[in-house]
Amino acid sequence: MRVLVTGATGWIGSATVDELLGAGHDVTGLARSADSAASLEKKGAQALLGDLDDLDSLRRGASEADAVLHLANKHDWANPAESDRAERAAVEALAEALVGTDRPFMVANGLSGLCDGRPVLETDPSPAIGPDSDRGGSENLALGYVDRGVRTTIIRFAPSIHGAGDWGFVNFLVAAARERGVSGYIGDGSTLWSAAHRSDTARLIRLGLEQAPAGTRLHASAEESVTTRAIAEAIGRAFGLPVESIPAENAAEHFGFVGHFFGTTMTASSALTREGLSWRPTGPTLVEDIESGAYGTA
Structure with a gap:
């Protein structure tokens, strides 16, 4: 075509x-x-x-x-x-x-x-x-x-389409963590994101x-639900940073514009997609990408 x-x-x-x-x-x-x-x-x-x-x-x-x-x-x-x-x-x-x-x-x-x-x-x-x-x-x-x-x-x-060179949401989370000296998640970190x-x-x-x-x-959506705390912890491990909860009222100050999205659950099933097109994701998970240095290392 x-x-x-x-x-x-x-x-x-x-x-x-x-x-x-x-x-x-x-x-x-x-x-x-x-x-x-x-x-x-x-x-x-x-x-x-x-x-x-x-x-x-x-x-x-x-x-x-x-x-x-x-x-x-x-x-x-x-x-x-x-x-x-x-x-x-x-x-x-x-x-x-x-x-x-x-x-x-x-x-x-x-x-x-x-x-x-x-x-x-x-x-x-x-x-x-x-x-x-x-x-x-x-x-x-x-x-x-x-x-x-x-x-x-x-x-x-999904909110995170990840990999080496990604300039999307996770890249902004990494930048905020490095600038603040702490990898944060909002509240109890139970907010969920899908990823691929x-x-x-x-x-x-x-x-x-x-x-x-x-x-x-x-x-x-290769991974239906990744907790924002798991994302923050992976960033912390990759960059040798402490991991802390950020109160919701401080999210905009800590994360910038991406704080709104990081505090919002955005998940999707891909069951019908996989069935209809025989789509079988084979790439690394979001946490694996972060920990392997896709977004840099300490």
């Missing part, structure tokens, strides 16, 4: 581009700069210059592709409304270019806002509806195109593009 990938040079996207190329697919990655374009071309992919606000480039790239994988997001933590606006506009532009083609269209989402005290299931719909909701309601917007001849699937990512290794996630994305039926939600 000729696959258009937004976010192609990002943490998950770059591994997915490698996975797709290794499986024999042709890849075009959306590139915001000449350097990003060069890195894609060095791998053997093509580059489409543009960004999430360049809707004409998105439409053109989608119309020329056999499948579209949308991973990019502005992640503007200082202005989430802008991130949500851009996300909705990009999803709409890509989907409109695919109407009536029955081509695969995979859209990324997270677990934040989906959990209600139990692991999220693939059958659980997102409560985010409309442009003023989380991510601009892009998951439900994209799924609405199934009836218009688009093979939409959703890929929901980057390589397992990239393989799942490829399998989903190749095989998943329209309307499918996939969960990149």
Whole structure:
């Protein structure tokens, strides 16, 4: 397939581009700069210059592709409304270019806002509806195109997609621990996160593009429940730091913006994902990655 990938040079996207190329697919990655374009071309992919606000480039790239994988997001933590606006506009532009083609269209989402005290299931719909909701309601917007001849699937990512070089949430937790001289967890540390290794996630994305039926939600969740205390303890061991409980009222000061997420349970079952695509995660666990030096050592 000729696959258009937004976010192609990002943490998950770059591994997915490698996975797709290794499986024999042709890849075009959306590139915001000449350097990003060069890195894609060095791998053997093509580059489409543009960004999430360049809707004409998105439409053109989608119309020329056999499948579209949308991973990019502005992640503007200082202005989430802008991130949500851009996300909705990009999803709409890509989907409109695919109407009536029955081509695969995979859209990324997270677990934040989906959990209600139990692991999220693939059958659980997102409560985010409309442009003023989380991510601009892009998951439900994209799924609405199934009836218009688009093979939409959703890929929901665990809060930690981990591995060497990760610049996501765990990287910020490590940075806070090193700056403060203590690896912290919030309260009693019983808050739960799901996790998956980057390589397992990239393989799942490829399998989903190749095989998943329209309307499918996939969960990149290799470990369903890792306690935040276990994460903090692994960071403490890796960097030789004491491990302490941080009161919830001090979480923002200690952890920065990631404190909100670290204090929120975000877990998902992947039972239907594994059954439907024969996905079998083989990568290291989150704790194993931290302890083996994926995020640095003392």
